[in-house]
Amino acid sequence: MTIDTFISTMAEELEIEQELTPETVFTELPMWSSLSMMELIVLIDREFHKSFTLSQIMECKTIQDLYNKASA
Amino acid sequence: MALLHFNGVGIAGMAAAVPARTVFNRSYMTDVYGVENVQALVDKIGIEERRFATEDVCASDLCCAAAERLLADTGTSKEDVRLLVFVSVSADYKFPPTATILQHRLGLPASTVAYDVTMGCSAVLYGLSIVYSMLPAMGGGKALLLIGDTNSRIYSPEDRTSAYIFGDAGTAMLIETGERFGESHFSINTDGSKYDLIMAEAGGSRHPSSAETLVSRVVDEHGNRRSLEQAWMRGGDVLQLVIANVPRDVRGLLAATGTAKGDIDYVLLHQANSFMNTYLAAKLGFPAEKVPSSIRRFGNTGGASIPLTMVSEMRGILAEPERKKILMSAFGIGMTWGSALLSVGGCKVSPIVEI
Numbered sequence: 001m002t003i004d005t006f007i008s009t010m011a012e013e014l015e016i017e018q019e020l021t022p023e024t025v026f027t028e029l030p031m032w033s034s035l036s037m038m039e040l041i042v043l044i045d046r047e048f049h050k051s052f053t054l055s056q057i058m059e060c061k062t063i064q065d066l067y068n069k070a071s072a
Numbered sequence: 073m074a075l076l077h078f079n080g081v082g083i084a085g086m087a088a089a090v091p092a093r094t095v096f097n098r099s100y101m102t103d104v105y106g107v108e109n110v111q112a113l114v115d116k117i118g119i120e121e122r123r124f125a126t127e128d129v130c131a132s133d134l135c136c137a138a139a140e141r142l143l144a145d146t147g148t149s150k151e152d153v154r155l156l157v158f159v160s161v162s163a164d165y166k167f168p169p170t171a172t173i174l175q176h177r178l179g180l181p182a183s184t185v186a187y188d189v190t191m192g193c194s195a196v197l198y199g200l201s202i203v204y205s206m207l208p209a210m211g212g213g214k215a216l217l218l219i220g221d222t223n224s225r226i227y228s229p230e231d232r233t234s235a236y237i238f239g240d241a242g243t244a245m246l247i248e249t250g251e252r253f254g255e256s257h258f259s260i261n262t263d264g265s266k267y268d269l270i271m272a273e274a275g276g277s278r279h280p281s282s283a284e285t286l287v288s289r290v291v292d293e294h295g296n297r298r299s300l301e302q303a304w305m306r307g308g309d310v311l312q313l314v315i316a317n318v319p320r321d322v323r324g325l326l327a328a329t330g331t332a333k334g335d336i337d338y339v340l341l342h343q344a345n346s347f348m349n350t351y352l353a354a355k356l357g358f359p360a361e362k363v364p365s366s367i368r369r370f371g372n373t374g375g376a377s378i379p380l381t382m383v384s385e386m387r388g389i390l391a392e393p394e395r396k397k398i399l400m401s402a403f404g405i406g407m408t409w410g411s412a413l414l415s416v417g418g419c420k421v422s423p424i425v426e427i
Contacts, residue, residue: 034233034294035116037308042315042351051316054308 001047003067009047010063014039022064044070073259073324073410078204082253082414084214085246086390087142087422088383089134090123090239090370095224097121097236097371105232113236118346122239122371124224129427131162132170134242135218136177137427142244143178145422148214150179155215156186157203159195159375161272161405162221163188174218185210192270193342193404194260195219195375197412201258203247212249219243221374226272227305228298230288234305237345239371243379246420253415254395259325260410261317269309270405274300311348314403318411319355322401325411333357335397336413338386342402343367343377356401378402383421390419 001009007020014036018029026032026040037054045051048070060066097114105113114120125134135158143150156178158171171186180186185206191198199217207215220242227234274285285300298304326333339358341349346367353363364385366377373380378400382390389396395417403409 034307035113038311038347041308041311042347045315046351046355051312053312054306057308 001071003064006047006067006070007063009043010040013043020063022062022067024063025061026063026066027058073261073321075325075328076201076205076258076260078256080251080253081204081207081247081249082256083245083416083419084248085142085146085148085420085422086244086379086383087138087145087425088241088243088376088380089137089141089425089427090241090380091125091129091134092426093124093126095122095124095239101229101235104230110236113232116347117236118367119236119371120368122224123241125222125240129222130164131160131220131222131240131242132158132164132174134222134240134427135220135244136174136242137425138220138242138244139174139178139216139218141422141425142216142246146246146420148246151181152214153180153184153216154210154213155203155206156180156184156218157189157199157215158187158218159189159191159199160219160221161190161192161226161374162223171218178216191405191408192221192374193344193372193377194402194406194408194410196378196400197258197260197402197410199375200245200247200412201260204256207247207249215247217245217247219375219379221376223372223374226303228288228302230297231291231302231304232294232296233307234303237372239373241370241373241376241380243376243383245379252418256412256414257325257329258410258412259321259328261321261408263313263407266309266313266407268306269313269407270303270305272301272303310407313407314344314348314409315352315355317409318352318401318403321409322356322399322411325413329413331413336399337362337396338389338398339363340378340381340398340400342404343370343372343381344403345372352401374404384424387421387423390416390421393418
């Protein structure tokens with residue numbers, strides 16, 4: 001999965017209306033909630049076969065950081 | 073994974089009781105959380121309705137009503153019940169055990185072995201494996217396994233992370249010994265390092281109840297409120313633990329028992345929430361039609377959720393004489409998780425009792 005596909009999948013599944021870029025700090029998005037975090041955990045598990053804890057996700061600041069960690 | 077194997081013991085009958093009081097999630101607490109936020113949350117978790125017990129009704133009352141119905145509908149003589157196990161986190165008192173009170177209330181003989189087991193959402197695996205172990209050791213016969221909770225009183229309605237999830241229910245299973253029940257297999261796992269993912273911190277011996285532990289306070293940047301005696305659930309990390317461990321555990325149990333996925337007729341998952349269960353079923357590789365669900369009508373009833381789903385969604389199926397191969401998978405406080413392979417058939421299932 002490329003970073004572009006990751007961003008578009010994330011936007012679709014988490015129903016994010018804002019324009020996302022690799023530099024977007026995802027936890028600062030206006031609609032971000034604990035539910036968004038759950039959706040992200042499932043998305044990463046399904047696409048990258050990695051199950052991240054909340055703190056592992058919180059260690060990432062931008063979408064690029066998250067993508068790098070998930071695809072590592 | 074700890075594997076347990078049983079032969080000649082199984083579920084002969086089932087019943088469930090829920091409070092008559094129904095809470096409709098789409099209109100619940102909308103003044104606090106906002107109508108749109110609530111609709112979005114309900115869409116995601118798939119829980120439309122839940123049952124909340126009135127203040128005077130305890131988990132034991134729900135289980136007692138279910139057990140009375142079960143004994144009547146199966147024509148079971150009270151004198152024949154030799155073992156009663158009550159699995160719950162909603163005991164009547166700190167002590168004595170609720171099971172001993174239920175032995176009396178149900179009119180069971182003094183020869184009954186009765187005790188409580190403290191366990192939450194994985195209760196059915198613990199309850200069944202304990203009863204399946206003990207009953208043959210007692211020379212066989214009949215046992216009652218009662219699982220129930222009043223979750224509506226455990227969590228804070230002002231904490232959005234749990235306010236829309238949990239409901240109340242009490243279930244009763246009649247367990248018997250006999251050749252017809254065939255084999256069953258259980259896998260059970262524990263990770264106590266994650267004991268604080270779902271927890272009620274105060275009110276026990278480590279943090280005794282005090283004026284301070286009863287005060288509701290803001291606990292996060294979202295303004296969620298709860299007291300130290302009300303439970304919390306770290307949903308994200310529970311989800312992570314479940315999706316990381318449950319599929320592996322199920323694969324392990326299937327491999328250890330030489331069972332193919334195609335041999336399984338139905339999969340019963342602990343009814344956590346639709347979002348998690350839909351993903352879990354897909355990851356396990358079972359189509360939705362093989363995975364009965366009661367989450368929409370009853371929410372997450374904790375340990376009772378699997379037996380309640382069997383009663384509410386599978387009455388006719390379980391009554392059929394040809395036995396069905398059922399895979400159960402449950403996970404919850406402890407943290408604990410596990411799975412079971414059972415064959416169920418000719419099982420007398422009563423309609424749901426409302427009290």
